Amino acid sequence: MKKEYKACKICKRLTPENICPVHGEEKAKEDWFGFLIINNINSTIANKANVSEPGIYAIKVRS
Ligand SMILES: [Zn+2]
Numbered sequence: 001m002k003k004e005y006k007a008c009k010i011c012k013r014l015t016p017e018n019i020c021p022v023h024g025e026e027k028a029k030e031d032w033f034g035f036l037i038i039n040n041i042n043s044t045i046a047n048k049a050n051v052s053e054p055g056i057y058a059i060k061v062r063s
Contacts, residue, residue, distance in 0.1 A: 007032035007058035012049070014056040034059035 006028035007013065008020035014035060015021060020028050036057045038046045051057055 005056075006030050007061045009061045009063050011051075012057045012059075012061055014058055029061055029063070031062040032058035032060060 005014045005016055006018060007030075008015070008023055008026060008028050010023045010026055011020060012032075013020055013022065014032070015028055018028060020026055036045060036049055036051075036059060038049065038051050038054050038057060040046060041052060041054055049057060
């Protein structure tokens, strides 16, 4: 994962954009660690990460 990706500090979604597509007004942060690829939102890991849509999510985002 390249570091041009930014993570939303609310939903932790990783995006190449400067803002989260869901939380538009919140700036996405460059300061994040690790990532999860969620393909199946019914999986245990998606549940643990509290994710409701498939996608790529940061494990940790510094605020
Ligand atoms: Zn978001």
